[in-house]
């Protein structure tokens with residue numbers, strides 16, 4: 001039977017391996033890291049509904065329960081808080097361990113400390129699934145269209161507490177973090193502070209130094225111990241293609257640019273891509289259908305959401321701080337806080353519109 005080689009054992013590669021092994025597709029995952037490491041450079045705030053859709057049991061891996069967000073502009077703050085649980089802060093290391101165990105118990109082989117070179121890609125038998133992250137070797141080797149936009153991030157953990165450990169604080173300041181935002185989020189009993197900036201506009205470390213001088217951040221961390229942190233990169237544009245049937249190759253997760261451009265969150269879109277890709281790989285092996293059904297089916301499910309995220313992202317990242325503040329005041333006057341507290345959805349902006357129209 002034809003087998004599947006998954007390149008990369010990040011969260012999306014592991015979801016793919018779990019799904020392939022459930023479908024009895026012989027699967028080997030190659031990961032260049034020596035094992036699963038604590039995640040210093042990325043966070044894990046995932047919607048409760050998104051986690052459920054990915055079949056992830058949160059019982060042993062959640063750190064925080066989250067009910068909303070405070071969104072800071074120049075002078076205006078929007079307070080969005082639902083009475084229902086919206087999201088979990090997840091321990092990313094524990095999440096990957098859980099997924100690895102599920103994949104292995106179904107028969108997937110996961111080889112750590114094995115970096116796959118371009119010449120090895122040329123000689124691999126079977127289907128290749130590139131789950132190798134934002135700067136994907138698989139994508140460049142097989143001639144996929146390039147990703148055009150990236151955000152650079154820096155995040156750090158501090159031994160400190162914020163007043164409300166059930167909400168995340170987001171700061172939109174286009175003089176510091178144009179292209180994304182700064183954030184303060186609970187992380188277990190501690191907090192994390194982070195920034196993202198569009199890659200062509202500056203360095204995340206410079207943005208971070210400026211961000212922690214903001215009064216709200218400075219006051220919070222003035223006597224706090226820094227625990228650790230790190231820089232990373234997030235794609236914020238979808239590749240124009242992410243499956244080539246004739247080459248027996250597809251991409252999932254950050255490698256495909258399946259990320260919400262508004263927040264940089266890539267696990268719900270990427271994890272769902274892994275589920276859809278596993279089905280397409282299974283069908284290709286068993287009934288010789290095209291791998292490209294994966295691309296079509298993912299776009300059918302998430303294409304509209306990608307476009308809505310891109311629209312919101314292009315609005316907030318193109319305005320000056322004064323214009324952003326004006327927009328925030330206008331939205332506040334139109335009761336946006338109530339609307340989002342009641343109908344908000346972190347992953348699917350289209351649901352907010354649908355839920356509102358039902359009333």
Ligand SMILES: Cc1cc2nc3c(=O)[nH]c(=O)nc-3n(C[C@H](O)[C@H](O)[C@H](O)COP(=O)(O)OP(=O)(O)OC[C@H]3O[C@@H](n4cnc5c(N)ncnc54)[C@H](O)[C@@H]3O)c2cc1C
Nearest residue numbers: 008010011012032043045116132133232253254265266267
């Ligand atoms: C600061 C920050 C905060 C974030 N917060 C959130 C959040 O709250 N919610 C959310 O949904 N998303 C969040 N994200 C995004 C999320 O972390 C990514 O979307 C997700 O990790 C992508 O998973 P992946 O498996 O596609 O890629 P990766 O996690 O990048 O995994 C790719 C793997 O492939 C391996 N690899 C690469 N090349 C090779 C090779 N040649 N051979 C073998 N192995 C290779 C790498 O070592 C790596 O382990 C955040 C990201 C950052 C940076």
